[in-house]
Amino acid sequence: MASAAKRAPAKKADAKPGTNPTTPKPVEFNKQQELDAYRAMLLIRRFEEKAGQLYGMGFIGGFCHLYIGQEAVVTGLKMSLIEGDQMITGYRDHGHMLAMDMSARGVMAELTGRKGGLSKGKGGSMHMFSKEKHFYGGHGIVGAQVSLGTGLAFANKYRKNNNVALAFFGDGAANQGQVYESFNMAALWKLPVIYVIENNRYAMGTAVSRSSAETDFSHRGISFKIPGIQVDGMDVRAVKAAADLATEWCRSGKGPIILEMLTYRYRGHSMSDPAKYRTKEEVQKMRSEHDPIEQVKARLFEKKWASEEELKEIDKEVRDIVADAVDFAQTDPEPDASELWTDITL
Structure with missing residues (x-):
């Protein structure tokens, strides 16, 4: 082995990890964009409220993680996508499916384990897919979707199709090792992937300040030279502005980028979580001052773009x-037992 004195000197590292974009100002929506965002977020909210009710009544079994409060994140991001762009996320996934135009019938039927569900009743809340809609799950293993989303981006680059993959994960999953392995590969190969960290502050029930040494998740890619920005994830216009920046960044060949979405879930981590780690006053303050749907509603009234009656419609x-x-999900038949043997490799 060569002695230390004879080794070639190490190359000096770059002083700066590259140009880091600044957080853009929220875009100004026109009337149609405001109405589209309002309707899309309201569909997610009403769907999740009903899913929570059905779970309490025993029609939905297993795990069920609701997206109530976080609707602006996926809605704003979807507004910047083109045909062929992909999404992949963890188990808080119903909102992502609806944003990607997967049918409400198919999502709800999957929740109740019916034949007409998007995974034929075999996946439940956490495992739904649609190749047609470019949605790749729904994953129960914390952080596993980040590696898979990186793989989707690799395929896009290999095929030179100009598409971007969005890999969603939370503040809790951000501490998983496979996340950083994915960061390293994505940066090495300049893959067109947007890492969307939905920071809802509490992971499964532990505050970010108690579980993470670095609480600014937009900085998590620094050692891999991956830029990141923080975004007001409760304002759909701010999300859209960040999404425009990030998709252009990836499509121009600059590689991966991190978007930390500062958001908040109103319900517990899952339906079995009483959320005693935070006060009711804190939740109510977020609802009254930062609700993503109410913000759009207020702007529509302020600009006289919609009346109370129109929004009620x-x-x-x-x-x-x-x-x-719901009616379809309760009347559609359950899958035949033989369905257990389909979609598998022996």
């Missing part, structure tokens, strides 16, 4: 969609 349309999904 949108709410009725959304409730009808959810009611139809």
Whole structure:
């Protein structure tokens, strides 16, 4: 072995990890964009409220993680995507499915384990997919979707199709080792992947300040030279602005980027979580001052782009969609036992 004195001198590392974009200002929505965002977020909210009710009534079994409060994140990001862009996330996934235009019937039927569910009744809340809609799950293993999302981005680069993969994960999953292995590969190969960290402050029930040495998750990619920005994840316009920046970054060949979405879930981590680690006053303050749907509603009224009656009509349309999904999910037959042997490799 060569002695230390004879070794070639190490190359000096770059002083700076590269140009780091600044957080853009929220975009100004036109009337149609505001109405589209309002309807999309309201559909997620009403769907999740009904899913919570069905779980309490025993129609939904297993785990069930609701997206109530976080609707602006996936809604704003979806507004920047083009045909072929992919999403992959963890187990708080119903909102992502609806944002990717997967049918409310198919999602709800999967929750109740029915034949018409998006995974034929075999996946439940955490495992739904749609190749047609470019949605790749729904994953129960914490952080596992980050590696898979990186793989989707690798495929996009290999095929030169100009598409971007969005890998969603939470503040809790951000501490998983496979996340950093994925960061390293994505940076090495300049893969077109947006890592969306949905920081809802509590992971499964432990505050970020007690579980993470670095609480600014937009900095998590620094050692891999991956830029990151913090975004107000409760404002759909701010999310859209960040999504525009991130998708352009990836499509221009600059490699991966991290978007930390500062958001908040109103319910517990799952339906079995009483959320005693925070006060009711804290939750109510977020609802009254930062609710993503109410922010859009206020702007629509302020600009006289919609009346109370018009928004009530949108709410009725959304409730009808959810009611139809519930009816289908309760009357559709359960899958035949033979379905256990399909979609597997022996």
